[in-house]
Amino acid sequence: MRRDTTVTALRPADHVIVDADGVEHGYDRLLLATGSRPRTLPGFDGPGVHMLRTLDNALVLREKLTEGSRVVIVGSGWIGCEVASAARAHVTMVDPVPLPLRNVLGDRVGSVFRDLHADHGVTLRLGVRARGTRADGRAVLLEDGGELPADVVVVGAGAVPRTELAEAAGLDLAAGGIAVDAALRTSAPDVYAAGDVAAHDHPRHEGRVRVEHWSNAKDQGTHVAGNLLGGHDAYGADPYFFSDQYDLGCEYRGLADPAHDELVLRGDPDSREFLAFWLRDGRVTAALNVNLWDHGDALTALVGTRARVSARQLAEADLNTLTTAGAADRR
Structure with a gap:
């Protein structure tokens, strides 16, 4: 070592x-296994700018997220959303995309997270690009000419391998x-x-x-x-992640293209207790459970077997029955 x-x-x-x-x-x-580093943005290298990658980053940021502080988060992806939900402060989230997590979850599910953060007092400046911090680091400058006062700035703009x-x-x-x-x-x-x-x-x-x-x-x-050590086995596990934001917890399995795959919802997204599936050519490419925890094995099987199912079956049928049919279909 x-x-x-x-x-x-x-x-x-x-x-x-x-x-x-x-x-x-x-x-x-x-x-x-060289990993990645946080993506930097031009204009965001002054005092008060934070990124979140390491334990030390998290500990420093935690000390700054105090009640009454003005926090501006640049980026509405997973880092931005989770920092916003953890902050005990006045939070503004800025992103040129129109909805949080849109690239991963699409418009309909992205709107659930938009409403979630709005309901918890986050000011959303979506569809607006931030161009940097003021020289004294006390505000974030927007391309539309506006300024957002800031005691703490968090840049969550993705990672660079x-x-x-x-x-x-x-x-x-x-x-x-x-x-x-x-x-x-x-x-x-x-x-x-x-x-x-x-x-x-x-x-x-x-x-x-x-x-x-x-x-x-x-x-x-x-x-x-x-x-x-000498093996030659393919790695076939599906991507998986989870996120906890306020009182919303979710798990995602698979890999969807939300711009093209068919979205199927089971339950009511407005209640923040629902399942979401993405279908491509009649097969499940990804599944998301939100505040529902009894279906994990079924969702894993539906994605893992690439079960051939209809949108109606996903919305109404017994999920365990569908996983059995999906496994048989693959054989």
Whole structure:
């Protein structure tokens, strides 16, 4: 275990990595788990600007989220929404997209989260782009000419995979990360990648899949260990994540394209107790449970088997029956 050691180069042809002191280390097999860093935005490098990636980031931010402080959150994705729900302060959320989480959940489900935050006193400035902080750091400047007073600014604008080492070594890149096959192997012999940085040729999803949730890093890490020790097994787990915001808890399984997949709702979204499914060509690509906790196994099976079902069945039928039919359909 070599702590406080920075790797500066990878030479796949020689099966060697080089550290910052110029020392070479040979390997038989190598795993790149370099993760990602928070995406920075121009104009947001002044005092009072925070990002959330590490435990230390979280501890510092927690001390700033005091009652009465004015907090401006730039970004309405998972980081932005969860920070807003945790803050004990006056919160304003700014994002050029018209709804929170729209890219992941689409318009209808995104509107549930918009209303959730509005009902808890968050001021939503959606459809507006922030262009930076004022020189003294006491306000966020908007492209429409407005200013938002701020004691604390949190930038939640996504993450950037750390691909520099792989790119310099000539490894293939894809989907913003390092291209890996179904077994998480890169284009270089005996080099694997896992976690945020891995653009995975998933055996059940179209195109490259790159997932930035902690569960993916954990599960890919467990799986790739077997391949590093000589296995050749494909990694086939579906993406999974959960989120808790105020009194709303949810779990998401699979990978939908909300702009094109058919959305099927079971229950009433306005009550914030419902299930959401996304269908593509009659098969379930993703499922979301919101404040309903008795259907996890059924949702996992429906997504995992790519069950062929109709929208009406998803909305009305017994879900356990559908999972049995889906498994039989795959066979």
